[in-house]
Amino acid sequence: MRFKQILIVGFLILSVVALGDMATLGVRDFTGLMEFDLVRVEGPRGRQPATPPDYEEQHPLAPQSGVRGVSVEGLAGALEVVPSPTGDVTASYSIQLWGQGNPQRLEQAAAAIAREVNARWVREGDTARLTMGRPAALPGDVQAMRVTVRLAVPQGVDVAVAMTGDADIQGVRGALSLAQSGGQVTVRQVAGPVAIASSLGSVTVEEVEGPANVALNSGSLYMRDIRGTAKGRVQTGALTLVRVAGDVDFGVEQGAARVEDVAGNVKLTASFGETVVDRVGGDVTIDQSFGALRVRGARRAVDVSVSLGELELVLEGAGGWNIEAAVEMGALNTDLPLRRETSNLRTVASGTIGDGAYPVRVEVYQGAARLAHR
Amino acid sequence: MWWQQYKKEILGNRVELVLLIGGYLLWTLFLASRVGRWDEDAILALYFAPASGIFPLWTLWTSVQLYRQEWRENTSYLMLSLPVRARTITSAKLAMLLTGVAGFMLLFAAGGWLLFERTGILADMRATNVFALVPVEWIVKMGLLGFGSVLFGVLVVALVAQVAYVFSRMFGRLRGLVMVWTWVLLFWLMARVGDVAVRWLGFLPELHMRMLSVRNGIPQFELLAMESGPIVAMVLFAAGLFALLNAMLERAVEV
Numbered sequence: 364m365r366f367k368q369i370l371i372v373g374f375l376i377l378s379v380v381a382l383g384d385m386a387t388l389g390v391r392d393f394t395g396l397m398e399f400d401l402v403r404v405e406g407p408r409g410r411q412p413a414t415p416p417d418y419e420e421q422h423p424l425a426p427q428s429g430v431r432g433v434s435v436e437g438l439a440g441a442l443e444v445v446p447s448p449t450g451d452v453t454a455s456y457s458i459q460l461w462g463q464g465n466p467q468r469l470e471q472a473a474a475a476i477a478r479e480v481n482a483r484w485v486r487e488g489d490t491a492r493l494t495m496g497r498p499a500a501l502p503g504d505v506q507a508m509r510v511t512v513r514l515a516v517p518q519g520v521d522v523a524v525a526m527t528g529d530a531d532i533q534g535v536r537g538a539l540s541l542a543q544s545g546g547q548v549t550v551r552q553v554a555g556p557v558a559i560a561s562s563l564g565s566v567t568v569e570e571v572e573g574p575a576n577v578a579l580n581s582g583s584l585y586m587r588d589i590r591g592t593a594k595g596r597v598q599t600g601a602l603t604l605v606r607v608a609g610d611v612d613f614g615v616e617q618g619a620a621r622v623e624d625v626a627g628n629v630k631l632t633a634s635f636g637e638t639v640v641d642r643v644g645g646d647v648t649i650d651q652s653f654g655a656l657r658v659r660g661a662r663r664a665v666d667v668s669v670s671l672g673e674l675e676l677v678l679e680g681a682g683g684w685n686i687e688a689a690v691e692m693g694a695l696n697t698d699l700p701l702r703r704e705t706s707n708l709r710t711v712a713s714g715t716i717g718d719g720a721y722p723v724r725v726e727v728y729q730g731a732a733r734l735a736h737r
Numbered sequence: 738m739w740w741q742q743y744k745k746e747i748l749g750n751r752v753e754l755v756l757l758i759g760g761y762l763l764w765t766l767f768l769a770s771r772v773g774r775w776d777e778d779a780i781l782a783l784y785f786a787p788a789s790g791i792f793p794l795w796t797l798w799t800s801v802q803l804y805r806q807e808w809r810e811n812t813s814y815l816m817l818s819l820p821v822r823a824r825t826i827t828s829a830k831l832a833m834l835l836t837g838v839a840g841f842m843l844l845f846a847a848g849g850w851l852l853f854e855r856t857g858i859l860a861d862m863r864a865t866n867v868f869a870l871v872p873v874e875w876i877v878k879m880g881l882l883g884f885g886s887v888l889f890g891v892l893v894v895a896l897v898a899q900v901a902y903v904f905s906r907m908f909g910r911l912r913g914l915v916m917v918w919t920w921v922l923l924f925w926l927m928a929r930v931g932d933v934a935v936r937w938l939g940f941l942p943e944l945h946m947r948m949l950s951v952r953n954g955i956p957q958f959e960l961l962a963m964e965s966g967p968i969v970a971m972v973l974f975a976a977g978l979f980a981l982l983n984a985m986l987e988r989a990v991e992v
Contacts, residue, residue, distance in 0.1 A: 367907055367989040378918065381925045391742070413949060414870050415955040461870055507955045529952065546952060619784035703851070 410599075416459035418469035422477060424484060424493070426451040430520055431489040432537075437498040438526040440510035441546075446534035447515035452491055454514045456482050461507040472502035480510060538573075555591060574609065592627070601636075609643065619654075642679075645720075659737075668726040677724060678736045683717025688725035690732045697734035739825050746803065746833035754837055757795060758844060764850035772855045784852055788845055796838060799903045800895035803830045808906065814988040827979065831895060838891050842884060870947060870956045882946075893971065896978040897923045903985050923978070928976050930976070931967045938966030 386620045406599040412457035427433070435442065447453060458473050458480070479498040484491050493512070501508060516522055529546040531537060535553045541557070548566040550557060555573025559566060560582040574591035577584055583601045586593055602613060602620040610627035613620070617710060619636040622629060628645035629637060634652045642660040649656060652670040659677040665684075667674065673693075678684055689711045695703075701714035716736065725732060747754075764787070768780050816826060853859040862868050897920060905916035915968050944965045947958040 366984070370904070370985065370989055372920070374922075377922060377926070381922055384929075385925065411958055412870075413875065413958050414872055461866075463869075501866075506869055545937065716763055 366592075412459075412460065412509075417462050418460040418466060418473055418530055419457060420477075421455055421457050421471075422454075422471050422482065423440045423455040426453045426483060427486070427491040428452075429489060430491045430517075432521040432523070433491045433493070433514070433516060434523040434525075435493045435495070435512065435514065436525050437495040437590055438512055438524070439495075439528055440512065440526075441529045442512050442514065442524060442531070444514045444516060444522060444530075444532040444535060446536065447517040450517050452514070452516055452520065454482075454484075454493060454512065456480070456495075456512045459509045459511070460505050462505040468504050472505050475502055476505075476508060476510075482512070514536055516575065526644075539540045559595075634691075664721040665723040665725070667724070667729055668728075669732070670728045671730060673730045674725065674727050674732040676723075676732070676734050678716070679725070679733075681717065682718045683715070684723045685715050685719040685721070686713060686723040686725070686734070687714045688723070688727075688732065688734060690725075690727040690730075693727055695727075696731070697737060699734055722732060739829055740820050742821075742826055742829035743832050746829055747836065748801065750833065753799075753983055754840075756886070757791075758840065761791075761841075761844060761848070765844075765851065769851055769855055769972070772852070776860065777856045778854065780852060784848065784921055792838075792841060795841075796834070796891050796894065797889050797898055799834055799837065799896035803834065804899060804902050807948075823983040824979075827899070827982050827986065830899075831892065831979075834895050835888055835892065838888060841885075842887065867954065867956055875947065875949065875958075887977075889971075893927075893978075896975055896982065897927075900978050900982050900985070903982060903990060906990050907985070927971075930970050934966040934970030935964065938969055939964070940967060941965045944968070965975075 379466060382500070384622045385421075403668060404610075427448075431454045433452050433483075434498055458476055460473055460476075462472065476498050478498055480492060482495045482576065485494055486492075493514075495512070495573070497626070498508075500713045509678065514522075515536070516535055518534075520534070521538040521540075522535050523540040524532075525542045527544050527546070530541060530543055530548045530550075532541070532549065532553065537554055539550065539553050539555065539557045539559075541548065541550070541559045541561070542555075544562045546564050548559065548561055548564055550566075550568045550571070552570045553572070555571045555575060557568060557571050557573065557575040557577075559575075559577045559579075561577070561582065564582045565671070566577060566579055566582060568575055568577060568583045568586045568589070569583075570588045572590050574683050575586060575589050575593050575595075577586070577595035577597075579595070579597045579600055581599045582597075582635050583603075584597050585594075585603045586607075587605040589604075589606070590608045592612070593604055593607045594612045594613040597616070597618055599617045600615075601618050602615050602621045602622075604611060604613070604620075604625070606624045608626050611622060611625050613622075613632075615631065615633040615636065615638070617635040618633075619672070620631060620633050620638045621641075622631070622639070622643075623641045625642070626644040629640060629643050629647050629649070630638070631649045631651075633649070633656075637655045638649065638651055638657070640647065640649065640656075640658045640661075643658075644662060646664040646666075646676050647658055648666045649658065650668050651674075654672045655674070656667060656669050656672060657675040658665065658667060659675070660679040661676065662678075662680045662682055665676065665678070667676065686699070688695060688697075689709060691710075692708045695710045695712055697712060699712075699714070699716060701712040704711045712734070723733070765784065771780055778977050806812075819826065839954045901916045901919035902925065904919050905912040908915050942965060943962045946961045946963065950957055950959055962963070
């Protein structure tokens with residue numbers, strides 16, 4: 364009987380705790396859980412063909428010396444760019460084939476594909492252009508093929524690429540321009556400036572010394588450790604920006620955005636998704652519609668407007684702010700010492716915190732707002 | 738003793754098992770006979786849609802029914818007075834349920850294969866270059882993983898339902914309310930256990946799995962790294978529920 368009593372008492376205690384917990388359950392409890400990486404896809408290094416190719420051949424190209432700029436055009440496949448150990452630009456490409464024919468037939472198919480690919484250098488002054496064609500159709504015995512270009516670029520050489528497929532670009536000590544679609548892009552340790560226009564892809568940009576400008580249509584964009592400015596646009600996708608030394612200026616349409624640790628100013632336009640901005644050294648200007656906006660750790664001027672969504676604004680540090688916050692058709696919650704006026708469905712809170720050095724303007728339409736200071 | 742108990746559970750539920758399996762078999766054969774007359778998408782929708790509703794409901798209902806009928810038919814006294822440990826009885830009941838689930842899943846997979854084959858969808862898939870480049874070994878592994886995951890999920894849900902029912906038998910009144918609340922409470926607890934596991938079992942090694950994606954016409958494996966903490970926590974949670982169920986039957990529940 365004692366065990367039964369223990370069970371019932373335990374049941375009652377657990378019920379009280381659960382009720383208390385459920386009563387305070389909010390959307391953030393679920394989104395908070397999602398902030399942990401329960402499942403992570405390893406990068407391009409963790410990727411390999413499901414079955415090894417049945418045939419593979421290498422095609423080295425002549426080294427190019429005295430080059431200040433290199434470009435790749437027409438590639439449909441994969442591109443790998445690494446620093447060149449010499450002063451020359453070196454390049455090679457491989458053709459991998461999957462097929463059911465005998466090796467001789469596949470070799471013949473590879474030769475036919477190589478003729479259609481027809482990779483060759485075109486010199487225009489101190490610029491070397493690698494032009495490539497793409498086969499119109501796969502030869503009969505070939506089920507799949509992949510062309511991979513490996514490019515080694517010396518210091519100070521600018522790189523421009525227009526391609527379809529995956530790109531892994533590392534250690535370019537010059538400017539980079541990439542127009543790409545359908546694949547995964549990794550850009551790492553590049554001097555910059557970096558300009559990327561991508562569609563239907565997953566883009567990772569890390570450790571850029573100069574400014575980075577990325578326009579992505581459908582996909583996810585992850586950028587970290589950008590020493591210059593970070594600008595761009597993400598349409599239908601997710602943006603993550605971590606550690607930017609310069610200013611941030613991004614537009615995110617139909618997607619979530621997370622921006623952390625920015626030394627400069629942050630300017631964002633976002634819609635249809637949650638936007639989280641954390642720890643900003645400069646001014647914050649955000650226009651958010653159809654989604655929640657959370658700005659935590661703003662230290663200077665803030666100008667945020669939210670339509671059809673909730674706002675959380677946390678000011679940080681010992682600075683001073685002159686606050687003007689208006690909420691229409693929603694609640695305004697704050698512990699800050701602000702004057703509050705309510706007329707019809709509009710609530711306005713205003714006042715000065717500290718020396719009032721920085722202006723804070725908040726406009727929320729059809730949504731709740733919470734203002735705090737930490 | 739365990740085997741006898743297991744056979745008793747199977748025989749005790751044979752009517753509904755036969756009705757369910759037979760019914761779905763007939764439904765599959767009927768749909769197979771409609772190939773060429775009805776739209777392919779409609780046939781597949783009519784095949785998959787009922788299973789997605791019937792299967793979870795049957796699992797849930799049977800989980801409770803395995804114990805409910807002991808009290809309803811006044812065999813609970815016999816069950817509780819048998820000279821065996823409670824785990825023999827509870828594991829036999831769970832094994833019966835999992836046998837039914839596994840049988841239903843195999844039947845469902847075989848029926849799906851039949852319909853895909855007859856509608857020609859499977860032949861079209863096989864004819865694609867991409868399909869030919871996917872290793873059969875990987876497809877089999879993923880199938881087994883999916884099968885095992887569903888079985889484990891069913892096991893956890895069944896344990897929650899059974900613990901809730903047996904716990905409610907300790908009360909003289911409002912048993913239905915106690916059962917429903919216990920059910921809610923255990924799912925809340927499960928969510929919290931998962932939450933804690935993410936934070937405190939982060940030191941456990943990650944699990945790796947190959948996920949297939951097709952890039953530029955080439956099937957490729959991407960490595961998925963998964964936190965093992967929540968999975969370990971769910972296994973421990975299920976083990977805890979099983980131990981609690983046995984303890985309640987042995988030491989708390991009265992006839």
